[in-house]
Amino acid sequence: MRQKKSTLGEHLALLSVKYSVYPNEVFQALVVAKQTEKTASCGNLTVEYRGKMKGETIFLITKDNDVVAQFRVEEAFLHRKDNPFESWMSTDKIKKKIAKQNTDSVYTHIKDLRAGMKRVNLKAHVQEIPKPAQVHTQFGNTVMVVNAIVGDETGKIKLCLWEGQIGQINVGDNIELKNGQVCIFRGEKQLRLGKNGLLTVLESAQEIKPIATVR
Template sequence: MRHEFEHCRGRPTWRNHSQLDNRLLEYLAKVSLKYSVDSDTFFKSFLTATQKRVLTCGELTVECRLKEKDYMVFLITKNHEALGQFHMSEKLLNEKTNPLKEFTNRLSSMKTFTQKVETKSYNIQDLRVGMKRLNLTAEVLKVSQPIQIATRFGSYAIIVNAKIADDTGTINLSIFQSQIGMVSVNDIVQIENAHVAWYRGERQLRIGKHGKISVVQRSIYA
């Protein structure tokens, strides 16, 4: 097993991960940020735990509970309280570069940009029809194909319907004209000066004439 990560350029290692590995890395990134543990130190602790079995990492304790040919089982605790137990593949554990760094950077960027919004930022669960001048940060879950609609002024417009989410819920987002093509699935976006309307029995977030949508973190799966 390699005990030191090499810092090198090249294709990011997450592109070769399985869906299960990606989910695990996302979970570990959240733990790393929540408990302020450096991602390199945190990931190295799993390598070390395979030899020492139990290792302290900041406020956390990492325990290797089972070693098999192709995977290991780890338990993370804090003050003897279990935070999570999971399988980690031998392949993921022996990667040349730290695969956790991409995920912690992405989550950290989302948190940073949310904090930089000067005006009040809302959670999706708190949005109500009729609310205006809304700012929020969310992840793009789905993006439809562009469609043409008739406006109330008798003209036509091209729109894309997207579904966005934060930790509190999801909502549909209508993207018009020049903003189409700006966002992709899994992007983290910052939305400013939006309003909530009711459309076909559901809440819909709309960006007005003076509104803005920007990508603060591109999808690492793109």
């Protein structure tokens, strides 16, 4: 039974990468479609409730009226308080899929980041991770979010992390971010992982020289 869940989660994580949809949006669309017994949208995908069978809910995912996937989901899966897709986004299979979509690793310095930039690759040092805060989403649930401070030799910026992303890094880590995006929140630039972002802790500090703590 546990293996079945992992297979489903990994499959849906692959869909989120392929169709550039946030994993959290996929999960919430499943929940909304189940609650309303109708359809829910997530990015360019439509999730449709198709009924129940043997204690499982059947969903149909389409894009522009073309069938993308149909599958069953156990009730316990939909009632989870956390986002079950976050952990599957970190599996080797998903990382390889994302890496394949980002073969050109041109790194950007923090000082050169501009609002609206997408597919940003950079290497930085984790300087600070405040206490996570709870925020309410448009779907009516609460999630944990934290704005970590990361820096390189040219500057520093807030890195917005959600749910399972929060535990991926620690203060003092040297990190590599691929396929990120820069946005403005409350008048301040922020770096986010984006729909297909990949965050990796580098084993050696030598990989991102020079690193400087920006104050």
